[in-house]
Each structure stands twice: as C-alpha cells, then as structure tokens.
Amino acid sequence: MIAVDWGGTSLRAYRLAADGLVLERRRSNEGALACHGRFGKVLGALLADWDDPLVVMAGMVGARGGWIEVPYVRCPADAAALAAGMLHLDASLEAPGLARRTLWCVPGVADHGPLVGDVMRGEETQVAGLLDTLGPGTHTLCLPGTHSKWVRVREGAIVHVSTAMxxxxxxxxxxxxxxxxxxxxxxxxxxxxxxxxxxxxxxxxxxxxxxxxxxxxxxxxxxxxxxxxxxxxxxxxxxxxxxxxxxxxxxxxxxxxxxxxxxxxxxxxxxxxxxxxxxxxxxxxxxxxxxxxxxxxxx
Amino acid sequence: MIAVDWGGTSLRAYRLAADGLVLERRRSNEGALACHGRFGKVLGALLADWDDPLVVMAGMVGARGGWIEVPYVRCPADAAALAAGMLHLDASLEAPGLARRTLWCVPGVADHGPLVGDVMRGEETQVAGLLDTLGPGTHTLCLPGTHSKWVRVREGAIVHVSTAMxxxxxxxxxxxxxxxxxxxxxxxxxxxxxxxxxxxxxxxxxxxxxxxxxxxxxxxxxxxxxxxxxxxxxxxxxxxxxxxxxxxxxxxxxxxxxxxxxxxxxxxxxxxxxxxxxxxxxxxxxxxxxxxxxxxxxx
Structure with missing residues (x-):
C-alpha cells in the first residue's frame, strides 16, 4: 500500500511492503493549503509509477476545506475507532495516475474538554504507529511542530489531546x-x-x-x-x-x-x-x- | 511649554498652560518609526503656529535609532533622577518651525532584574504625571498597550518595571x-x-x-x-x-x-x-x- 501524510504545508508519500516497512519515500511542497484544490492532479503525479492500488491518506487533506472532510473521532479513540472512522474517496476520474486505485482517508481526533476542547488531524497516525509498542498502562506522547500535540494514551486508546501553538x-x-x-x-x-x-x-x-x-x-x-x-x-x-x-x-x-x-x-x-x-x-x-x-x- | 509624546507609531503634541493644564492638542501618524528620520521637519510643521519656546519630548524619539539617544535611568528612579537624565537637543537649524525653540528629551527607565531585566520609554512620563497624586507608600500602575507596562512606585520612585507583549x-x-x-x-x-x-x-x-x-x-x-x-x-x-x-x-x-x-x-x-x-x-x-x-x- 501507499501511505500519504498530507499536511497543510507538506506532502509525503511512502511505498510500504506488506508488513508495513517503508520501501520508498517521496515528498512535495504542495501541502493541502498550497495545492489550490488540485488534490487529484498533485497526488496522481506524485504517485505516477508506483502501482500499488491501495492509498491511505491522513492530515489536513481530510479537514474541512481539504479534499474530503472526514469527521473527527471522539476520545477515547483506539485503533478500531480510528479505522471505523476512515472514509473512502472516489477519485478515479480526477487524474490518470489515480485510475485503478482505492483511496481512503483517516479521521482526526477530537477531545471535547470541559471548556473549548482540542483536536488533532494527521498526528493520530503517528500515535497509531506506536500503539502496539506502548502496551498497556498510561503513556505520554509529545509530537512537536507548528502545533505541538501532547497525547495521553491509556490501554491502547487516545484519551486526551492538548495542543500548544x-x-x-x-x-x-x-x-x-x-x-x-x-x-x-x-x-x-x-x-x-x-x-x-x-x-x-x-x-x-x-x-x-x-x-x-x-x-x-x-x-x-x-x-x-x-x-x-x-x-x-x-x-x-x-x-x-x-x-x-x-x-x-x-x-x-x-x-x-x-x-x-x-x-x-x-x-x-x-x-x-x-x-x-x-x-x-x-x-x-x-x-x-x-x-x-x-x-x-x-x- | 509644549509636551510631545512621540512613540513608534504616533506623535501627539500638547500646548500647556503655565500650571501644566492642556490648552490644545495635535496628533499625527508620523511616529518615530514612520517618519524616516525627518524628525525636525515633521515636528516643525506640526508645531508651526504655536509660539511656546520650550518643547519637551518623550518616547521612542529618544531611543537608539530615534532623533537623539537619551540613556536609560536605572531604577529606583524618582522625578529628580528622570529630570537629571533629560538631554538638550539643538535642532534650530533643522526646520524653520524649530528656530527660537529649546528642545529637551526625557530618558527611559531600565530595571536591571536578576535575569534579563526590563525597560520602558515614554511611559515614565505618565508615571511622573501621577507621582504627586500617589503620595507615599507602594503603588501599582498598569499602562496597557502594544507593550503593556506594569510599574511599581515606592516612596515617589519607580522601583520595578515589567513589560507584557x-x-x-x-x-x-x-x-x-x-x-x-x-x-x-x-x-x-x-x-x-x-x-x-x-x-x-x-x-x-x-x-x-x-x-x-x-x-x-x-x-x-x-x-x-x-x-x-x-x-x-x-x-x-x-x-x-x-x-x-x-x-x-x-x-x-x-x-x-x-x-x-x-x-x-x-x-x-x-x-x-x-x-x-x-x-x-x-x-x-x-x-x-x-x-x-x-x-x-x-x-
């Protein structure tokens, strides 16, 4: 399969082996904010000669104003809840490079706290990549960046999200x-x-x-x-x-x-x-x- | 006398009676950052038909990169220390409107704290304007703005300055x-x-x-x-x-x-x-x- 991490300012694609190991990487500056709605064309061109049919995307590409709005999954969110929230996207007609591919997009996670709450979109895939390693108990994750995400994982589920700008x-x-x-x-x-x-x-x-x-x-x-x-x-x-x-x-x-x-x-x-x-x-x-x-x- | 409050983004001039009461006001958008070094011309034009000879200025006009750099007075700074730190500026040749005038500029205040310390420039005149009203003891002043200044006054002297951006x-x-x-x-x-x-x-x-x-x-x-x-x-x-x-x-x-x-x-x-x-x-x-x-x- 191909995994696509499509944030606001960058686009990264990974070609994966059957066991999830990264075989090849590609990146582009055409982030979800920079590609002016030309999602299909940009992705088709980037993936051109990779012939894997399954494409899974995450990040701002799935936000309101992105390619497809995938609703947030609420905390507590484990792998099953995230997977159940994935949406299929029919883009076969949008670009030649996308014909014969199946596209899916991962949901973000919302933490409806007592006051205004918090959200993340894209980072939940990094958390999902760690879940099997973390094991039971409570764990603290920090994903620094433009908007740093602090995530608490308990018994395999995301239970709290807090963002720092x-x-x-x-x-x-x-x-x-x-x-x-x-x-x-x-x-x-x-x-x-x-x-x-x-x-x-x-x-x-x-x-x-x-x-x-x-x-x-x-x-x-x-x-x-x-x-x-x-x-x-x-x-x-x-x-x-x-x-x-x-x-x-x-x-x-x-x-x-x-x-x-x-x-x-x-x-x-x-x-x-x-x-x-x-x-x-x-x-x-x-x-x-x-x-x-x-x-x-x-x- | 004429009092001139010349900050980075605005310029205000006040014509005062002998007892300090404001008789007339004028303002301009040619702040110390916006007037491109044309301090004399801008001030001469603004004051044109006010014939008071004494002009006292304060604010960024007296900062490094302003019209004249007036060194900071250190805390504790009372009215005598601020007055002693004022510098005379000879600008009679810079603009016709300044001939026959005497120009002075007020110093800023520096608080050399344990770590990086703090400064203010311009706001010390507002504090000076309150000193007689405040009387003895310790007082808290807050001067909100682009950079809010919190000032502690003890027995008529500025003893602490803290800025919030x-x-x-x-x-x-x-x-x-x-x-x-x-x-x-x-x-x-x-x-x-x-x-x-x-x-x-x-x-x-x-x-x-x-x-x-x-x-x-x-x-x-x-x-x-x-x-x-x-x-x-x-x-x-x-x-x-x-x-x-x-x-x-x-x-x-x-x-x-x-x-x-x-x-x-x-x-x-x-x-x-x-x-x-x-x-x-x-x-x-x-x-x-x-x-x-x-x-x-x-x-």
Whole structure:
C-alpha cells in the first residue's frame, strides 16, 4: 500500500511492503493549503509509477476545506475507532495516475474538554504507529511542530489531546514582531547556551510568557546575547513554557515523535527537567496508516 | 511649554498652560518609526503656529535609532533622577518651525532584574504625571498597550518595571497566524461574553497560554462562538494571562493609564478578579513632562 501524510504545508508519500516497512519515500511542497484544490492532479503525479492500488491518506487533506472532510473521532479513540472512522474517496476520474486505485482517508481526533476542547488531524497516525509498542498502562506522547500535540494514551486508546501553538508562535514572532527585528535573517545555528537560558527563564513561577517574550528584546538591548543567539533564546523560552504547562501530572517517559532537529530540542528541554524521553521518527505516520488499514481489513 | 509624546507609531503634541493644564492638542501618524528620520521637519510643521519656546519630548524619539539617544535611568528612579537624565537637543537649524525653540528629551527607565531585566520609554512620563497624586507608600500602575507596562512606585520612585507583549501578540496573531483566518477583517464590536470566557479560561492553573491560544481555533471549529466574537475571546485570553502573571504580590488598587477602550478592558478584567482600579487618561504624559521640566528648572 501507499501511505500519504498530507499536511497543510507538506506532502509525503511512502511505498510500504506488506508488513508495513517503508520501501520508498517521496515528498512535495504542495501541502493541502498550497495545492489550490488540485488534490487529484498533485497526488496522481506524485504517485505516477508506483502501482500499488491501495492509498491511505491522513492530515489536513481530510479537514474541512481539504479534499474530503472526514469527521473527527471522539476520545477515547483506539485503533478500531480510528479505522471505523476512515472514509473512502472516489477519485478515479480526477487524474490518470489515480485510475485503478482505492483511496481512503483517516479521521482526526477530537477531545471535547470541559471548556473549548482540542483536536488533532494527521498526528493520530503517528500515535497509531506506536500503539502496539506502548502496551498497556498510561503513556505520554509529545509530537512537536507548528502545533505541538501532547497525547495521553491509556490501554491502547487516545484519551486526551492538548495542543500548544509553540512552533507557529516562534515563526510569527520572528517574522512579524519587534523581536524579529533584532535577529538575523534565516535560521542561524542553534546556540545551546542561549537555548538553555530561555528554558531556565521559563521555569520562574513568577513570570508569564507575555512578559518573558519582551525579555528577548531587553536581552538584545542590554547585549546579553549576540543577535545570532536570540532565535535560540526565543525557542528555549517557548518550549520551556510549553513544557511547564504540558507536564503537569503526566507520567514519564515522554515519547517524542517528530523531525530529528525538533526532537533534539525537546529532548534537551525535557532532560533539563530530569524527565526521561524515548525518541521516534516522524515516519511512524506510515506505520500507523498501515496499522489502521489492516484493522479496517484493507491491507 | 509644549509636551510631545512621540512613540513608534504616533506623535501627539500638547500646548500647556503655565500650571501644566492642556490648552490644545495635535496628533499625527508620523511616529518615530514612520517618519524616516525627518524628525525636525515633521515636528516643525506640526508645531508651526504655536509660539511656546520650550518643547519637551518623550518616547521612542529618544531611543537608539530615534532623533537623539537619551540613556536609560536605572531604577529606583524618582522625578529628580528622570529630570537629571533629560538631554538638550539643538535642532534650530533643522526646520524653520524649530528656530527660537529649546528642545529637551526625557530618558527611559531600565530595571536591571536578576535575569534579563526590563525597560520602558515614554511611559515614565505618565508615571511622573501621577507621582504627586500617589503620595507615599507602594503603588501599582498598569499602562496597557502594544507593550503593556506594569510599574511599581515606592516612596515617589519607580522601583520595578515589567513589560507584557500583550497588544503586539494580539495583533500578530490576528494578522499572521491561523487564528486570524477564522476572524472577520477589521475590529468587530467587543463581545463581552466571549471576552469574559477568555478571562475565565486563563485562570485555569493547569493551562498555559500556548495551549489556550489553540483553543481559539478549537472554539471556532466546534462553533462555541460566532466568528465575530473570536477577537474578543482572544483578547480576554491574552489580558487574562497578562494579569495572572503580573498580579502576583502587587498591592491594590491598580492605577490604569491609557486609552479609554483599553482601560475599559483591563478594568473589567481586574474587577472580575475582585481587584479595585483607578482610571487615568493617557494625557498624563503631558502632565508628567511638565512636572519633569519644572524639576529640571526649565518651566
């Protein structure tokens, strides 16, 4: 089968062996937000010479405004519930590369909390890819990114989802706020001392994030850090505040799933608090889609 | 004398009577960031037919990159210290409207805290305008804005400054983040129920701002609020988080200084926590510059 991780800003396709192992990878920048509704054409072209008939997709492609809206499955959501929520999509006429293929899309997960609740879409496949490894009991997963997802799994089911806008805030503050004006363009190499100082600052119980952010400007005014170190300081502050709120009451270790660079930052931040971590590749998404396809009886 | 409040994005001039009362007001959009270094020309034109010789300025006009860099005065800073830090500026040749005038600029205040410290520039004149009213003891001032300033005054001196980037974060999130995409353009009328819900959400000790922000998106997805109410919800969340951190250990009442609309929001948020407020107009800046000019022996 082919597993397709189609988020807002990126598109990744994996060709899988019968046991779920990744045989080949392809990626494109035509994310669900960037492809202007040309979903069939973009996917058909990307998969062209892969002749596997079954295609399972996940991510923003299945959101409102995406290719097909797949309703959220509510917590607690185990593999059976996720698989049951998958929707079939008839796209054989949309592009030559899609004829003779069967397309399915995985649902997101909604956690209707006491106040506003929370959701995820796409990350549930990475969680599904870990379920068999985790085993019984309660587990904490962190999937850092533009919107970091904190997921609690109990007895094989997703029981809680909490999102932190850490990555997006980092990006809008760098590009559009006064803080970015003191920073060099592009992404300078990580400055570990500045990152650690940001983490440390976020642990002061008397300070809030809105105040600490202005400290990036003051640090620059007073020359505490070189300009090239300021993005690392900001990153440490934001990740530190994310952890401060997310860790309350969660059992260790924290399973980190994501890109190598982000997982490295989060692992450093968690270890600075004495919390054990286990790292996993973001390709778990492919394993998760394979797992759900099997549960649904498709693969 | 003439008092000039020249911030990054706006320029306000006040013509004062000998006792400091405001006789006339003028404003312009040519803030210190927007006037492209044409400080003398812009000011000369704005003041043209006001023939008062003494001009006292405050705000970003006195920052690095402004018209003249006036070094920060360190905490504790009383009226005598602020007046002693004022710098004279010879601009008689820069524009016809400035000939025969004497120009002075007020310093900002720096609070070198244990970690990165904090600063303000411009708001110290509003504080100076309140000093005589406050009297002895310890007082809490909040000056909401793009960068909200929380100021502690003890025995007539500014002893602590803490900035929260609340207003700027509201603006960048509305204009440049995923949260803004669900909101109408422009600024819809305040929705009090949504604002109060944001305040309430920020008081949950288990939740962090980075998570609560994503709740604006979830609230929109789940239809908890109309789109036109989302800016008010976001505003309540941000102001609530600002208060949560800023209020720790500060004595009531809180003296609020700022525009009527902002002071109204902060007063509502403080009163929801049972904290007494006293409201003051942002024109305190003019009274403060008059006070400092007298202390310096200029007026």
């Amino acid at each position: 850490t990555g997006e805030l980092y990006s809008v503050l760098r590009l559009h706020s006064i803080l970015g004006r003191s920073m060099p363009e592009g992404e300078p190499p990580m400055d570990l001392a500045a990152f650690d100082a940001g983490l440390e600052c976020s642990r002061d119980p008397a300070s809030g994030l809105l105040h600490d952010l202005f400290g990036v400007r003051t640090a620059s005014l007073f020359g505490h850090f070189a300009q090239a170190a300021l993005p690392s300081y900001l990153s440490g502050l934001l990740i530190g505040h994310e952890l401060q709120a997310a860790l309350a009451g969660l059992p260790a270790p924290v399973h980190l799933v994501g890109s190598e660079a982000l997982v490295e930052r989060y692992a450093r931040a968690l270890q600075a608090r004495g919390i054990e971590v286990q790292r996993h590749s973001e390709e778990l998404a492919a394993a998760g889609m394979h797992r759900l396809a099997r549960t649904r009886g498709l693969a | 609340t207003g700027e974060l509201y603006s960048v999130l509305r204009l440049h983040s995923i949260l803004g995409r669900s909101m109408p353009e422009g600024e819809p009328p305040m929705d009090l129920a949504a604002f109060d819900a944001g305040l309430e959400c920020s008081r949950d000790p288990a939740s962090g701002l980075l998570h609560d922000l994503f709740g604006v998106r979830t609230a929109s997805l789940f239809g908890h609020f109309a789109q036109a109410a989302l800016p008010s919800y976001l505003s309540g969340l941000l102001i609530g988080h600002e208060l949560q951190a800023a209020l720790a250990g500060l004595p009531a009442p809180v003296h609020l200084v700022g525009s009527e609309a902002l002071v109204e929001r902060y007063a509502r948020a403080l009163q929801a926590r049972g904290i007494e407020v006293q409201r003051h107009s942002e024109e305190l800046a003019a009274a403060g510059m008059h006070r400092l000019a007298r202390t310096r022996g200029l007026a």
